[in-house]
Amino acid sequence: MSVSDPAVRRRFWSRFALAGPVVFLCAALVMCGGALWLPKGAAQIDNLVMPIVLFPAIWAGLFFYAYLDRSLARAWAVIGGLSLVHLAVIGLYVMQTMQAAKAAGAGAS
Template identity: 60%
Template sequence: MSPKNSRAPLWPRWLLAGPLAALCAALIMAGGALWLPRGAAGIDNLVLPILAFPAIWAVLFFYACLTRHLRRAYALLLALLLAHALALGLQLS
């Protein structure tokens, strides 16, 4: 479906694919240190999320761009944001 024929405005998709996907990827990266196992040197759980950040962001970005169900995509990103924010909050408190 081309944007000319679409009745929905583009800004909700841009908001989802842009800043929300980047924020969600950053929180997943920060939370990755909690759920990844430590390696032999004790830093694998810190390095792997940093290296995986571009892939996480790309998956979220393309999902937001290509999905036909924006509400489902917003719900998924919100669930990921809340889960990782809660995990980080519990770890830091």
């Protein structure tokens, strides 16, 4: 197989997209979603502080996994799955918050 082989090229760009922008997006979603499911700790701030402080570690872990997993399809599935789960957690929380705000507004009026 050579670099000019379309299949090899496609594989390269697929891996590049996964380990590059997709992993970054996934790390950002894990950071934001983590703020919702991480324990708050004694000072009630761990869930807010730790995902931000550990963002480089989250990104690095995901990057090396996406780059090194021999099965590209599995890597897409894992990173994509993780992103979707966190997207769902965030979406659910935002919807609940909006509903609560709406209910509070209705109660006040």
